[in-house]
Amino acid sequence: MSKYKLAATAAMGIESLVASEIRDLGYDCEVENGRVVFWGDERAIARTNLWLRTADRVKIIVGEFKATTFDQLFENTKSLNWADYLPEDAEFPVSGKSVKSTLFSVSDCQAIVKKAIVEKLRSNYKKVSWFEENGPLFKIEVSMLKDIATITIDTSGAGLHKRGYRTGQGEAPLKETLAASLIKLTNWTPDRPFIDPFCGSGTIPIEAAMIGQNIAPGFNREFVSESWGWISGDIWDYVRNEAEELAKYDEPLDISGFDIDHKMIEIAKSNSMEAGFGEMLNFKQMQVRDITSKKEYGVIVGNPPYGERLGDKPMVEKMYREMGQALSGLDTWSFYLITSHPDFEKYFGRQATKKRKLFNGFIRTDYYQYFGPRPPRKKE
Known part of the structure; x- marks a missing residue:
């Protein structure tokens, strides 16, 4: 070669x-x-x-x-x-x-x-x-x-964010590559609960499930270089067989996606089905202020509204405040939230452990990371 x-x-x-x-x-x-x-x-x-x-x-x-x-x-x-x-x-x-x-x-x-x-x-x-x-x-x-x-x-053709599972989407969908990046920047492991409170069409929960079960993101799509004579079909067969063997389809997952819009919940369920997860992921209509959980050491990853349009700002700031109050009861959980709002921490009610600059499309954002305590080590 x-x-x-x-x-x-x-x-x-x-x-x-x-x-x-x-x-x-x-x-x-x-x-x-x-x-x-x-x-x-x-x-x-x-x-x-x-x-x-x-x-x-x-x-x-x-x-x-x-x-x-x-x-x-x-x-x-x-x-x-x-x-x-x-x-x-x-x-x-x-x-x-x-x-x-x-x-x-x-x-x-x-x-x-x-x-x-x-x-x-x-x-x-x-x-x-x-x-x-x-x-x-x-x-x-x-x-x-x-x-x-x-x-x-x-060599890719369509961008690598096009995994092939999107049957529908909302007005401003998060790219799959950015969703995967947000998850990779957390301390989440598949044995811990995972919630996206603003799941929209389900991109973050689906990407988390693919990471949790080690499913190759490009497994169900084609690439332009597959038509090139100097990359043999045997090579593509080999790498797909390798991916199939490395997947952990039996890995149990506790992943939920919530959204205020019931139409988006239906789209998220459809996308999850297309991605091969069926009803393994839990999607439910819910406002962020109503989120509670008796589970411990979970991870929340969310892409809340930013309030980019002037008239939306007061409503978004109220929602940030309510979110901060609701999540304060999850004292063993870690939170990771991306937004372009410069005063997010003020309305959320606490300062982030760490901030990271990222771009959501052309919008410069900060990824606010709130690290919860480490879960206790499991006994052998």
Whole structure:
């Protein structure tokens, strides 16, 4: 098998979680802004696509070089070994972006890279006419950052947050990758109770269940690189069989999702069914002020309303206050709540043990972490 320089892209603030996942899969890596870089073979491409819960995509880095002129961009792109990746019938659209670079015209950069690849493939395949591009898809991107061009091929296709279980969603659904990140940043283990008081379409509880039973998040979806001739079907069969063997379907779970909207509860139940959990997860219509539990050492992870619209703020602040009062009775529990409201702690009624900056889409938020006591060690 060949070795490829790979990059798992990630939202800002999540890179260290992605790196941890990559290392858990057995690959050394380096953390950079917005991505984690590592080396791996064809099986690594398949495994990381199947297993990464918190990354956005897995890309092959075909080349990186300085380019301040279109000639440099063309010649350096043309010098890359494109025939190692693209068959003669490949469909290869080129997208682009440019930040703080001399070559600021994205459309021109795309056109130059496309032309350079065509020129190189013509010499490889001894072809004079234009390429038909009626074969497998290879999505190429040229990214210009401070005059450094990075040219990549996307191996994922649809973003890795698309697990394949969403039958419905609310107005502002939490991305599955962010939901998994919120859970990974807690002290939850599958033997402890878990509650999402604002479950919406059920994303956080479903992601928790997948983590709890060690189910590969990409198990029930397809990836664009499955159509590439140089990654054999045997490799994909191998990694899916491996994932099946590693899943702990018998792991008991105590996971609940509550929401004030009964329609969202029905959507959450439908999504849970699609994800293969059936009625294993408990979804119920409930206001956060009514949450109580006799269980101990549980974990609450929630994405409450932020009050982004001015008229919603008083209502949201009242809800934060009520939530703080309700959860104060759960003295052995840990709470993890994400919001962009700058005065959340004031209304919630206590200061967080720890805060972490995260982005929910384009909204800068804080993840407020309240650590409860550690559960007692179980006797052997």
